[in-house]
Amino acid sequence: MHEMGLTDAVLKMVDGILEKNGCRGASRITLEIGDLSGVVPRFVRDCWEAVADGTKYEATELVLETVPGTARCLDCGREFTVNLDDLVCPDCLGRKLKPLTGTDMTVKEIEAY
Amino acid sequence: MDPVKIIEVKQSVFADNDREAGEVRAMLKKDKTFLVNLMSSPGAGKTTTLLKTIELLKNDVKLGVMEADIDSDVDAKKIAGAGVPSIQLHTGGMCHLDAEMTRQGLAEFHAEELDFVVLENVGNLVCPAEFDTGACRNVMILSVPEGHDKPLKYPLIFTVCDVLIINKIDVLPYFDFDMQLVEQYAHMRNPKLKIFPLSAKTGEGFEPWIAWLRENIAAWNR
Numbered sequence: 001m002h003e004m005g006l007t008d009a010v011l012k013m014v015d016g017i018l019e020k021n022g023c024r025g026a027s028r029i030t031l032e033i034g035d036l037s038g039v040v041p042r043f044v045r046d047c048w049e050a051v052a053d054g055t056k057y058e059a060t061e062l063v064l065e066t067v068p069g070t071a072r073c074l075d076c077g078r079e080f081t082v083n084l085d086d087l088v089c090p091d092c093l094g095r096k097l098k099p100l101t102g103t104d105m106t107v108k109e110i111e112a113y
Numbered sequence: 114m115d116p117v118k119i120i121e122v123k124q125s126v127f128a129d130n131d132r133e134a135g136e137v138r139a140m141l142k143k144d145k146t147f148l149v150n151l152m153s154s155p156g157a158g159k160t161t162t163l164l165k166t167i168e169l170l171k172n173d174v175k176l177g178v179m180e181a182d183i184d185s186d187v188d189a190k191k192i193a194g195a196g197v198p199s200i201q202l203h204t205g206g207m208c209h210l211d212a213e214m215t216r217q218g219l220a221e222f223h224a225e226e227l228d229f230v231v232l233e234n235v236g237n238l239v240c241p242a243e244f245d246t247g248a249c250r251n252v253m254i255l256s257v258p259e260g261h262d263k264p265l266k267y268p269l270i271f272t273v274c275d276v277l278i279i280n281k282i283d284v285l286p287y288f289d290f291d292m293q294l295v296e297q298y299a300h301m302r303n304p305k306l307k308i309f310p311l312s313a314k315t316g317e318g319f320e321p322w323i324a325w326l327r328e329n330i331a332a333w334n335r
Contacts, residue, residue: 002240005207009126021120037127038243038269087268095301104127110120 003043006105007051013107014057023112028061030109034102035083036069069102130244133212137219137247144225145334148215148232149326150248152270155236157256158280160188162313163231167195169323174330176229179218181210183235198222209240212247229330238263242270249333252276257288261295264302271302276309278322283312 014029033039041064048062071082075094088095125131141148153159163178170176177198180189189201202218204210215232224230232248234241251274255263258281264271271277277299279292292310299306307325311318 002208002243005209005211005240005244006126009129009211013124013126013129017120017122017124021118023118023120027117038239104125106125107122109122111117112120113117 003039003047004050006039007044007047010048010107011051011055011057014110017107017110018112021112025056026060026110026112028063028111029057029107030063030065032065032067032104032106032108034067034069034104036071036099036102037105038084039105041066065108067102067104070100071097072100074098127243130211130213133216134245134247137212137216138249140216140219141224141247141249142333146219146224146227146230147250147330147333148219148224148230148246148248150232150234150241150246150251151254152234152238152241152251152274153236153254153256154238154259157236157254157259158313159233159236159254160191162254162278162280162311163233164191164195165313165316165319166231166323166326167192167197169319170229170326171195171197174229174327175227176231177222177224177227179215179222179230179232181214181218181233181235183207188233198227204235208235208237209244210234210246211244215246215248228334229326238267238270242267242273250275250329252278254278254280255295256281257284257290260288261291261298264295264298268302271299271306274303274306276307276322276325279308279310280313282310282318283315 014026033041052058069082070079072079073089073094074096076092078089078091080090087097151159178192179200179202181202181204182188183204186201189199192199200222202214232246253270253274255277296308309322311322
């Protein structure tokens, strides 16, 4: 359900970008999904099919790229790759982490016509 | 065949909502309306806590409640029964409210005439935490039967909240709920989090929570 709202937001965002660029449609949309964003790419794909159904995006190819999550340990300063199941510093086992990358979901590029 | 062009976008899906949330907050500041986004899992006692809070504030604060639910009006009816204006927002199957839905709700509700509005979010500890609704403060309720380990299992919601209400303290003797541990775990996620243990059933512990609300309503609406 969470992904539903996000994919709907993607569709509206793409609508706006196409209009601004004087384009009629998109043959491919590339999304970047961060490992720490809590967004599940597989669900995004399913939801996209649902929100695109009956719209001009029915035939649009959706490309999903993942962005690794990295964080800095606020105790020892080490930076490392991290995933949501294991939010702990590999060095000092500190749990106070500041996420650095992989928290976002972005529309990377659109192949438009 | 039309020529194909590649548009480099690099635009965050979350940022769109964040921008809108910022606009909602600016409007609330101008209208002198303090909006609290209330979150919890289903059954933690959002509506009961709200009813008690209303009872203690309604004589001297102009307040209203926006109830967000996937598809029912059970809660809005209960709030209307307490004698304060309420509206029901349906998210249409979605698991959270976003800033745009909040904006529409506030407009329909004529929230600018109120000092204090509570947005009761969909019962869920995951999705509402990820979407800024545009509220001035975020408050979450965790109830004793849910267990003291929730800050470890749902870290994000604890980081985005200003206040943690620990509800149902009247049943503490029947559960292995460690109050010290929950405070420790919650502060690990968010050192600034204010914690108010209370019971919406007996009314115990409400004074500090009500005092916090009065102080924050006054500061926002100054």
